[in-house]
Amino acid sequence: MHENMPINRALSPAQVQLAFDYVLAVDARDDDAVDQLAIELLPHPGLLVAIAEELIFPVTALPDDVGDINADSFVLAELGVLFMTAIHMWAHDCPASAAPTIARSIAYFVAQIFIIDPEDVAPALEVIRDRRLELARAVHTTSAHR
Numbered sequence: 001m002h003e004n005m006p007i008n009r010a011l012s013p014a015q016v017q018l019a020f021d022y023v024l025a026v027d028a029r030d031d032d033a034v035d036q037l038a039i040e041l042l043p044h045p046g047l048l049v050a051i052a053e054e055l056i057f058p059v060t061a062l063p064d065d066v067g068d069i070n071a072d073s074f075v076l077a078e079l080g081v082l083f084m085t086a087i088h089m090w091a092h093d094c095p096a097s098a099a100p101t102i103a104r105s106i107a108y109f110v111a112q113i114f115i116i117d118p119e120d121v122a123p124a125l126e127v128i129r130d131r132r133l134e135l136a137r138a139v140h141t142t143s144a145h146r
Helices: 013-028 031-041 047-060 071-093 095-113 118-144
Strands: none
Touching (some): 013 095
């Protein structure tokens, strides 16, 4: 991870659900839901950035196996850092206007990297959301037992 990028704290299941509900509403162009969810997002200013990091860095990071690293690996890693730096700066400088575009960027990234058919963006986001919810529940269950 790039030295200027913060390491995410564990997101709660409610935060994961809220973030993905917002991304799905933006992707569906459901203005009423976007407006309502935007109000719910206000107390969580870094939430969409955290979701973007969780999706982008694993795809763009250098591989663990040194034998798999080549020049393209470094380019991809730096593009991931560049993309996340832009998202961080935008979220910091223009929090109110950044949320819809960060959500569109997340949906676009999923469409370009994880799926072939653009009509499959919402189902792909739902699968990713469900996996992230499972992880969040596991982390928060483990934390609660300590």
